[in-house]
Amino acid sequence: MAMTKNIVLLFTLILFHNLSYTQTQPxxxxxxxxxxxxxxxxxxxxxxxxxxxAYWQQRADYKIKATLDESNNTITGEETITYYNNSPDDLSYIWIQLEQNVNRKGNEDFGSFYNDIKDSINARQMQFLTRAIDFPAGYSIKYIKDVNGNSMKSLVNNTMMKVLLTEPLKSGSSLSFSIAWSYPITDRSMYFLSREGYEYFPEDDNTVYLIAHWFPRMAVYNDTEGWQNKQFQRLGEFALEFGDYSIEITVPEDHIIASTGILQNSSDVLTKTQQNRLNEARGSFDKPVMIVTKDEAENNEKTKSAKQKTWKFKASNVRDFAFASSRKFLWDAQAVKLSSNTVMAMSFYPKEGLPVWKEESTKAIKNALEVYSDATFDYPYPVAISVNTSNIGMEFPMISFNGGRPKNGKISNAAKQGMIGTIVHEVGHNWFPMIVSxxxxxxxxxxxxxxxxxxxxxxxxxxxxxxxxxxxxxxxxxxxxxxxxxxxxxxxxxxxxxxxxxxxxxxxxxxxxxxxxxxxxxxxxxxxxxxxxxxxxxxxxxxxxxxxxxxxxxxxxxxxxxxxxxxxxxNVDMELTDVKWFKVNEEEFNNKDQKKTVKLKIEGENSGGKAKDFSSGPEAITMTSTPDGSYGGFLSRIDEPELRKQLSGKNIYEITIKNIGGLVMPVTIEWIFTDGSNEIDTLPAEVWRRNEYEIKKTFLKEKEVSKVNLDPNFEFADTDMKNNTFPKVETPSEFDAFKAKKTNN
Incomplete structure (x- = not known):
């Protein structure tokens, strides 16, 4: 019974302690x-x-025949979609993305981001605001038919189209249907953040076409959201299903196409010389091979063929398909050997991209393929393509459109870095989100x-x-x-x-x-x-x-x-509010019965302040013998003479750190000693568990310290480095010198 009373008393004390704590510490x-x-x-x-x-996801296969009409800048196409319902749900309707509709007048667009008129505004910004020069845009849907040729009812809501099914699409079954469509390709200079369209070159009266989100595509249906039918508003990009693509693209006979997938009819669309060069490139691992040279591209620019030709491509297990087409393209290619396969890295660019695109583009593709593959998984597709455009960067499976172009053949070092970085970035998107979708x-x-x-x-x-x-x-x-x-x-x-x-x-x-x-x-x-x-x-x-x-x-x-x-x-903002320096007073241990305490003066202590530096020396502290009661039931004892020996002559530092910014992070502490050497200690973020606003930590050092710094290598994005040092940095010039030293290191 006495034991029970003790247990109850113990729990009562614990409960009282916890209640008291929660009242004072929210x-x-x-x-x-x-x-x-x-x-x-x-x-x-x-x-x-x-x-x-039980994980599942839908699938959509596409067969598309499309024609690019250069005379009026339009694309006309017919596609057959086979949609596989792998979900556990029966679907009474499906959603299809119509991204080209975002360009229609009156639809949601980026004009709202330029919603303020200034006393000085350039013409392009004024066009974004007012669309005073109007232009046609958006899909014209000719028909939607089932496999029997029957019309299917649809409802268009801006950039999404709902197709109603006469019978529910059962779980585990598939549906094939066809759509015929067309749309006017937009001039990329007309739109802010334009991800596709055409770029016109007045000097030689030619055009580069960047064709993306160009065909009606299935929206994602998944286990966490159902239909992902959020409207396309330009900034948020895409959610798409994987599938196989069989594509036929008809363009002017003198055009060169860069595309997602593998070219199926090279003998029909490439010259013998181009085919031979492409074969040579498949074995060239150290440098690119020119498939279409500058002279050949310039000759191509001079005349516009009235004839057409059809390029055929196939792509397996991709979530999208894009291509670029122009008679202006130079084309180079190089093989890249990965651990499990060989990839063709290829670049397409007009002569305006020379010389930097010839020198750097395919090399940047190769670097991205190798580093990303090592960090994740080997790039699984047969080609990786970079196409030069006037601005922006945009990614699609196996192909990307990348800005960065010299002026009169010259490019600054900063612009060159930006161009290479864009190519690496957009090629890298093949992993995220083109494969990790x-x-x-x-x-x-x-x-x-x-x-x-x-x-x-x-x-x-x-x-x-x-x-x-x-x-x-x-x-x-x-x-x-x-x-x-x-x-x-x-x-x-x-x-x-x-x-x-x-x-x-x-x-x-x-x-x-x-x-x-x-x-x-x-x-x-x-x-x-x-x-x-x-x-x-x-x-x-x-x-x-x-x-x-x-x-x-x-x-x-x-x-x-x-x-x-x-x-x-x-944000991260840690403040090193105090550093105290101690040494154990050894005199008191010369006589066990003597309980002498020596306390040395710390600058500012008498007035209740804190030491500003280490100039006043250490504070002496008393270490007494441990009472037997402190050991509880333990029979063994700490070897106190050995402990005193290990502490003899050594320096004890207690630091106090406050969390000003609110974001907890590990704490990295740099100790700079009086002899000029330094040392780093790192505390895990868990040191903030018991108090998220302030921590104290004690360190034992052989040498005397002259300075302490927090986050000395800027690892944690601390937003105010001025409060990270002891002694405090008193003047801006001192802090600038400290910052410059760390930056250079």
């Missing part, structure tokens, strides 16, 4: 699991982050952020002299006004135009760099990242799948990081 949840913030696991998506045994329209960061992370890794490894993204890059953004900042976990079209580059590209990249370099460790992180890529290639992952896989494959609890970095707008 609950702080930075280390709580994010389970309630992400979709729960189920039979389709497991708690480990892998696809479940996340929903770009909803979660832009899942493709742009992950891709930019590997893009920056490629630049660091293959172009070490180039400017690259580091944690310091995101500091100005994270120091911004919290009233307008939004978290990474914001849907693509809901982000402010002025923020989306930082929030969807840069901040996820920096976060992954922190995980790789400073939190998880390179070897473990690289394996976990590769695990995610391989689990979800040719599938549709969600944010929860990514978050869970990294933890599952690393055994590192990262919920605190996801919560702060992805779900909030908190």
């Amino acid at each position: 609950w702080q949840g930075k280390f709580e699991p994010i389970d309630n913030m992400i979709s729960p696991p189920n039979s389709y998506r497991t708690a480990s982050g892998a696809p479940g045994k 996340s929903d770009e329209r909803k979660w832009m960061w899942m493709d742009e952020g992950l891709n930019t992370f590997l893009h920056q890794r490629t630049v660091a490894e293959r172009y070490p002299g180039f400017r690259s993204t580091t944690p310091k890059s995101i500091v100005p953004f994270m120091s911004g006004d919290k009233n307008i900042l939004r978290p990474i976990m914001t849907t693509s079209d809901s982000e402010l135009l002025t923020q989306f580059g930082n929030n969807f590209y840069m901040k996820p990249t920096v976060g992954l760099q922190m995980l790789r370099n400073s939190i998880v460790g390179r070897e473990l992180f690289d394996q976990a990242f590769k695990e995610y890529a391989n689990r979800w290639k040719y599938k549709h992952p969600n944010p929860a799948d990514f978050f869970r896989t990294l933890e599952d494959a690393s055994a590192v609890d990262l919920d605190w990081f996801y919560r702060g970095w992805f779900f909030t707008t908190d």
Whole structure:
């Protein structure tokens, strides 16, 4: 009975302590699991982050015949779609994407981003605002028919078309139907952020056509959302199903086509010389081979053939199809050997891209293929193509349209770096999202952020002299006004135009760099990242799948990081508020019965202040013998004479750090000693678990310290480095010197 009373008393004391604590310390949840913030696991998506045994996804195969009419800049096409319903649901209707409708007057467009008139505005911006020069745009649907030739009813809602089925499409069955359509290709100069269209060259009266999201395409139907029928608003990109493509494209006879897929009829559309050069390129691993030379392209520009020819392509297991067509193209190609296959890297560019495109484009493709393959899985497709355009970069399976062009043959070093970076980035999109097929329209960061992370890794490894993204890059953004900042976990079209580059590209990249370099460790992180890529290639992952896989494959609890970095707008700002220097007073131990305490003066202590530096020397502290009662039931004892011996003459430093910015992170501490040497200690983020606002930590050092710095290598995007040092940096010039030293290092 006495034992029971003791237990009750114990629990009462614990309960009282906890209640007292919660009254004085409000609950702080930075280390709580994010389970309630992400979709729960189920039979389709497991708690480990892998696809479940019941995982399914739809499929759509396409057969398309299309004609490009250069005389009036239109495309006319007929397609047959075979749609496979692998879901457990019966579908009474299907949704089809009609992205070209975004260009129609009156539809949602980017004019709203330029919604303020200024006293000085250039003509192009005025066109964005007013569309004073109107132009035709959008699909004309000629018919939609089933396999028996019967018309199918449809309803168009802006960029989405709903096709009503006379009978439900049963789970496990398929449906074939045909659509005939046409649309006017838009002049890319007419639209801000135009991802496709044509570029006209007045000097030689020729055109380069970049043809993308050009045919009606099946929307995604999945286990987490049902139909992904969110409208296309230009910023958020695409969610698409995988399938096989058989494409026939009819163009003027003197055009060269760069395309997704494998050319099926090279003998019909290429000259013998071009075929021979292409065969030579298949064995050229050290340099590109010119398939179409500058002289040949310039001769091609001079006359416009009235005849046509049809190029035939096939592509397997891709989620989209794009192509470029022009008589202006130079064309080079080179073989790239990966561990499991050989890929043809190819570049297409007008003469205006010379000389830099001939020198750098295919090399950049090769570098991207090799680094990305090593970081994830070998590039599985037969070709990787880079096409030069006037501006922007845009990705599609096996092909990308990339800006960056010299003026009169000259290009600045910064512009050249930008061009190469764009090519690497857009080729890299073949992995994210073209194979690891996340929903770009909803979660832009899942493709742009992950891709930019590997893009920056490629630049660091293959172009070490180039400017690259580091944690310091995101500091100005994270120091911004919290009233307008939004978290990474914001849907693509809901982000402010002025923020989306930082929030969807840069901040996820920096976060992954922190995980790789400073939190998880390179070897473990690289394996976990590769695990995610391989689990979800040719599938549709969600944010929860990514978050869970990294933890599952690393055994590192990262919920605190996801919560702060992805779900909030908190920033990192750690303040080194105090450093105290102690030494154990050895005199008191000369006589066991003597309990002498010596306390040396610390500058400012008498007035209740803190020491500004180490000039007043250490404070002496007393270490007494441990009472037997402190050991409880333990019979063994600490060897106190040995402990005193180990502490003899050594320096004890207690540091106090405050979390000003709200974002918890590991703590990296640099100790600079009086002899000029230095040492680094790193504390894991978990040191903030018991108090998310302030921590104290004690260190034992052989040498005397002259200076202490937090985050000395700018690993964690600390937004205010001025409060990271002890002694404090007193003047701007001192801080600039400190910052310059660290930057140079």
